[in-house]
């Protein structure tokens with residue numbers, strides 16, 4: 001099993017480009033199931049979750065080819081082909097919850113889907129009730145049997161959907177279902193994440209009629225069929241944010257290119273509070289810490305445009321070495337502090353009370369062998385390793401490979417001493 005070995009202490013300097021967004025590429029790949037003509041996707045990141053999604057779509061009978069682009073990203077071409085199978089099996093869904101994203105497209109286009117229920121995961125229970133309630137309201141017959149969601153439908157019918165809670169993949173599933181429904185669908189209390197806008201842009205390229213994506217109310221005028229087209233996946237705002245926190249923690253100066261400054265307002269605000277000087281251009285963000293130690297910041301996670309839960313672990317790492325006391329309140333997932341005991345093993349002074357992590361920053365973390373427990377927790381540990389004295393060995397790096405495209409090479413390019421050991 002791969003591990004990462006980090007020698008802490010280097011001040012990060014230089015430029016790094018953001019990869020395509022995992023959380024945009026996954027729903028967009030699922031949405032290729034809706035296309036009736038060839039689709040080309042560019043700027044697809046090289047991640048284990050993408051490989052898992054391609055495997056899932058191929059098992060359904062999709063015809064997908066993958067090529068490496070000159071910029072290190074992947075280009076995926078999907079040829080329209082009738083599917084032969086409508087089941088997302090447990091063995092795949094258990095490795096990647098986002099497999100649930102095939103549910104909406106399968107029901108909308110083929111009228112049937114058998115998708116394994118994802119179940120809980122390390123960070124919380126994560127039910128999918130709002131996905132199922134929404135599809136039922138669109139006219140699908142949904143039951144749960146033997147751990148599988150069984151969905152059957154004639155053509156879906158547009159309706160007004162009021163989502164009981166704000167769910168990102170829930171909104172995406174219902175959006176993908178509604179584009180082929182008969183008549184108009186309105187999704188109320190929709191999630192507003194930029195990745196939903198990217199999915200809507202892709203669907204619009206295919207011929208869907210959507211307005212309001214990125215707001216809490218999305219209107220969809222159903223069409224009979226979607227065509228094909230080319231789409232470039234938006235930049236990964238969480239990867240971008242992770243590099244910026246790395247720069248801030250090491251007192252360095254880093255420019256992230258090919259990214260989307262407008263997607264990161266809440267994160268940039270907190271980095272400025274921490275003392276960073278930040279400048280932005282149309283597609284780049286530069287953070288200059290001017291050699292200073294960051295100040296501790298208070299974070300409260302909430303749906304977009306508020307502070308993203310996927311950046312929480314990274315800010316716990318920042319607070320661990322910051323000047324002062326910072327609190328991190330996790331309001332989205334019930335068990336997302338698994339990085340805290342690992343940071344404590346590196347000397348961090350953090351106390352967890354319910355869903356709040358209270359951290360008194362110390363000047364210097366010390367290296368220790370630590371274990372990655374989920375994707376973003378792993379990122380927090382990498383950041384801690386970059387500033388700890390000595391060599392930090394991070395086990396279970398496969399969590400990181402799910403969502404970070406070649407993180408060690410990108411960090412090495414900024415001057416970090418980090419290598420993968422087999």
Ligand code: UD1
Pocket residue numbers: 023026097098124125126127128129130131165166167168169170191309310332333334
């Ligand atoms: C997506 C992101 C993930 C991010 C999360 C929150 C993808 C592929 N993943 O996950 O990286 O951390 O948004 O920003 O885009 N909930 C329910 N019932 C439901 C649905 C959700 O109670 O039917 C709860 C969840 O348990 C969680 C909260 O709502 O506590 C938010 O979950 P949701 O927005 O659905 O997260 P995902 O779409 O799974």
